[in-house]
Amino acid sequence: MLGAGAWGTAFALVLADAGNEVALWARRAELAEAMAVKRCNVDHLPGVELPEAVAPTADAAAALAGADLVFLAVPSQRLREHLARWSELLRADAVLISLAKGVELTTTYRMSQVIAEVTGAGPERIAVVTGPNLAAEVAARQPAATVVACAHLGVAGRIQEACHTEWFRAYTHTDVIGAELGGAIKNVIALAVGMAHGMGLGDNAKAALMTRGIAETARLGVALGADPYTFAGLAGLGDLVATCQSPLSRNRSFGERVGAGVPVEVLTADTRQVVEGVKTCEAICDLAERHRVDMPIVTQVAAAIRDGVPPGEVLRTLMSRSAKHEREGI
């Protein structure tokens, strides 16, 4: 496991519970050491004990020595630089599994594309794990389900077996593109749902935004070669529902304050870091434009957040579009 943030650590727990020996690499030597001594990731998952089978380390070479399944849980915008350093340490047949949700900003590449480009691995060595998996709940061994996607179903099956536990159910899939796109875009739709909530709109409007958000994602997915049904699954809808429900979602609460009329400059100054959905929104707008796909919700989120269009106007634009067939473009 490369990356010891909340999700990397929680997933290392899942792997350990499923019977694997797991090397858990942390970028900072202090964190690796603290985890080794205290048997807990105090920075990101306080109160959760690390199983014996998890071995923290700050030495990537040691972590990768002999590893056949390599899980990548570093931030999406950092994956490229990390991988470049790790490439030579990888076993020639190691499967590289992305746990990051996002799109690389400069290239609009999905994580699997970054992996392929940097390491030269073929599709049978690249996979994605994604779904409604709030790290704190998974670490608390609350029941959850996820998707393991790899172009080669047999490889997906191997990973599924490696992470299937009593309380964590993994489903295989071959649609890597759809799984990644679903994970990336849900933060943008969560911004939209947050905005609706901040404007005082009700459950009908929020449910419609989620559903139509999934529909426009499916349109983009089809253009990129994904299976449209993937977006109705755990990697799309499932992840979106969990994100929109969770009081912990920074995307949703950022959207809420935009909807309530707080200017974006104020929010950005306030939160210091830009929330993931805002960055992803730009990348998705680029992709949609390049593939000439109509994505009204993503476009309007961008209008509100990048161009400062008032939420009321954004809503009017969405509601006044011409009448449509529900499956238009899917």
Add this chain to the structure above:
Amino acid sequence: MLGAGAWGTAFALVLADAGNEVALWARRAELAEAMAVKRCNVDHLPGVELPEAVAPTADAAAALAGADLVFLAVPSQRLREHLARWSELLRADAVLISLAKGVELTTTYRMSQVIAEVTGAGPERIAVVTGPNLAAEVAARQPAATVVACAHLGVAGRIQEACHTEWFRAYTHTDVIGAELGGAIKNVIALAVGMAHGMGLGDNAKAALMTRGIAETARLGVALGADPYTFAGLAGLGDLVATCQSPLSRNRSFGERVGAGVPVEVLTADTRQVVEGVKTCEAICDLAERHRVDMPIVTQVAAAIRDGVPPGEVLRTLMSRSAKHEREGI
């Protein structure tokens, strides 16, 4: 509009706002009279003014005289007996549009099948309107979206036009079976989500239940001739999300109390009437068995509610199923 409950009345408002003259039939003469005098449905939508274009009446013959679009908003278990009485009053070319969500218990017929059997109308005269439409929000003119399904797309388009307003967006579809099944089953999945909440499970588990609930509904839908993608749309997922979010959902809160350990007999005695999802659950189990479709969530809801199996055991059964492909059977 035949039926002046909350949803019938709210939808009459939508039709009036869209520019139609609407006769609003109430079963009870007192209610029709009160609405005519007070210009408000005090029983079901207190505080909401009826537009001038809505004409309340208790005389079905008067309501149906010349009506080309007939919306049916009576309870699903009562539709057959009402329709038998109305059949002769219908214009020969009147389109019959079901607004009820449910399956007839004795026959496991969907509402469109009941309409076809009782009136002899062909598929070009039978339609369904369904989606995430909490009546109170629609009546308050909060933004919402819905699906208008008819085997004949042109007819769906006519109905879409008749109910499309500034704040209510209707999407056409030709999948009547999927639209009806989605509307019926969401109450059963809402029971499951409520149970999970009552057991103290988190957002991951609830999101997984919703998503996998939609997946098993899609399996049944495919067996019955529906388009699996319909369940990812407003009539499936959208409606489910709104129902599970709403604090007003009786299905969800019934499930919550079951999950918290209250015996079902106590709850049924308490609420006097059986919640819709409990009835629908039986009918869906019948359908699934007849078509040999594996529906683990619906089956386990039935086990908990009909057979009194403890929620903890139900959860263990669901989590211990063999590992699967996400699209198995869809």
